[in-house]
Amino acid sequence: MSQPIADFRSDTMTRPTPAMRAAMAAAEVGDDVWGEDPTVQALERLGAEMLGKEAALFLPSGTMANQVAIHVHCRPGDELLCEERSHVFFYEGGSIARLSGTQTRTLVAADGFPSPAQVLAAVRADDPHFPRSRLLVLENTHNMAGGRVADAARMRALADAAHERGLLVHVDGARLANAAVALGCTMAELVAAADTTTLCLSKGLGAPVGSLLAGSAAFTAEARRARKAFGGGMRQAGVLAAAGLLALRDGPTLLAADHARAQRLAAGLAALPWARVDAAATATNIVMVDLPNVTPTSLLVHLKSHGVLAAAAGPQRVRFVLHRDVDDQGVERCLAACRAFAPRLHATDPT
Numbered sequence: 001m002s003q004p005i006a007d008f009r010s011d012t013m014t015r016p017t018p019a020m021r022a023a024m025a026a027a028e029v030g031d032d033v034w035g036e037d038p039t040v041q042a043l044e045r046l047g048a049e050m051l052g053k054e055a056a057l058f059l060p061s062g063t064m065a066n067q068v069a070i071h072v073h074c075r076p077g078d079e080l081l082c083e084e085r086s087h088v089f090f091y092e093g094g095s096i097a098r099l100s101g102t103q104t105r106t107l108v109a110a111d112g113f114p115s116p117a118q119v120l121a122a123v124r125a126d127d128p129h130f131p132r133s134r135l136l137v138l139e140n141t142h143n144m145a146g147g148r149v150a151d152a153a154r155m156r157a158l159a160d161a162a163h164e165r166g167l168l169v170h171v172d173g174a175r176l177a178n179a180a181v182a183l184g185c186t187m188a189e190l191v192a193a194a195d196t197t198t199l200c201l202s203k204g205l206g207a208p209v210g211s212l213l214a215g216s217a218a219f220t221a222e223a224r225r226a227r228k229a230f231g232g233g234m235r236q237a238g239v240l241a242a243a244g245l246l247a248l249r250d251g252p253t254l255l256a257a258d259h260a261r262a263q264r265l266a267a268g269l270a271a272l273p274w275a276r277v278d279a280a281a282t283a284t285n286i287v288m289v290d291l292p293n294v295t296p297t298s299l300l301v302h303l304k305s306h307g308v309l310a311a312a313a314g315p316q317r318v319r320f321v322l323h324r325d326v327d328d329q330g331v332e333r334c335l336a337a338c339r340a341f342a343p344r345l346h347a348t349d350p351t
């Protein structure tokens, strides 16, 4: 296609900047499985500091970071609690069962964050009939809830409820930097009451590959063992960590612009007759659009012909994600293409 494409499918679509590529080319490296890569070590130190934990570990993906955390926290037959649309449960290939033999009990929460009372009510009694409740997983921002955030007080109240009953707390912080920017606080404040957290470097922060998993020094030592067992031990990974360092240093300051563009897109879409958008619920860089009377495919095919890419997020829902590679013009192009979409509205869709 000759015109530039505005790609709203995911913030994973960000390409490494020229500065990242230069840093990658110049990175000092060693074998990280042998503990000899200085660039990985620098990234892990900075990540631990920014997340307010003793130590951090660099992993190939956010999925592996979450699943390593679950594997270290839970034994086979244990039960973890999470919201029903959580990434760990919904989008990680069944790995909680597959890799850890742990079972999941899901909670329902419209904005992605259950209440402390829901958590307390779901914890099992100490009885040999029951699995052992072991872990609460929170996701901040919550992807499927449309990038909604919970502030530090709410996160603490949830963690306190879990800890009171002897559970551990893990935060899937794939977009924790977005949450911190939206709330005007630090990432460390949001996860201060949690035992462990992840952070994706490869989404809005712009690195090509990689996530961090942070916690106590003892936890991180166990996580390093699990990462190796899961096949995530990388050798001269400083080539990737060099880009991750720039993502951590420079990425967060760019997120406010993504959030402002998400607001503009949500407001523009909310004015269209075929779209339902809760513009007030657009807290960060994700805009969820409900399509009561059209199929996602009909909209997505139309948008693609106008050089705009988005993705379905359910049978009647499309997701637009803002990130550093979509500028103001991209948002305008998307809105113009959406205004030109003239679906035949019908009450029941045959497909």
Ligand SMILES: *Cc1c(COP(=O)(O)O)cnc(C)c1O
Pocket (backbone or CB within 6 Å): 060, 061, 062, 063, 064, 066, 087, 088, 139, 142, 143, 172, 174, 175, 200, 202, 211
């Ligand atoms: C993207 C994402 C992850 C991890 O994804 P990877 O593609 O494995 O890096 C985890 N949790 C949430 C909420 C995500 O959006």
